[in-house]
Amino acid sequence: MPEPHLRAADVDRAAVADRLGAAMTTGRLTVAEYDERLARAYDARTYGELAALTTDLPPTTAPVSLTKQSAPPSSASACAGPGGAQLADAWRNWLVTAVIVLGVWTLTSVSAGQVLYPWPVWVIGPWGVVLLSQTLTRRGRDQLPG
Structure with a gap:
């Protein structure tokens, strides 16, 4: 300093x-x-x-994680390169959300004794369409020569 x-x-x-x-x-x-x-x-x-405020703390260095291994190389070009990790995280978040809202819908349908309106499609549907569009756009851009 x-x-x-x-x-x-x-x-x-x-x-x-x-x-x-x-x-x-x-x-x-x-x-x-x-x-x-x-x-x-x-x-x-x-x-x-x-x-x-930091005199009693050790100097900061890049942390080496022994529990988190780097992901193996993927053949999917949509998640390779800069921004690919963000796209993979977005898909992971979508999947977690989809499981949660579908679980809530299923439980409420079972407890009601009837199949309720499938409202989860309005949560995960548009989000999934946007993610799919971004994935396909990225894949097409990555396959361009140059």
Whole structure:
């Protein structure tokens, strides 16, 4: 950090807040400690005040996860390259939502003793159409030469 007496900017406070959040998620800070330090970070005026909030934390490095393995290469070009992970996440979120709303609909239909109006199609249908469109557009764009 620059000299401790210099005034800090919002981006500096946000960087310290991110570092504190990472420390809390790794178990280095309790929720109470995190809340207290976060409040002090956003009240800080100088670099010195910000630096004091992280002096007892180890330097940040790229975390190495032993439990999360990188995904194997996929043959689907729709999820390859930049933005492909976001598209895969969007499909995963759609699937989770679809399972939930279909489960709720099924349970309410069973408990009512009749098949109710299939409202989940209005939740997952348009969303699925948009995702499919994005996937096909991306696949076509990835297959273009050049």
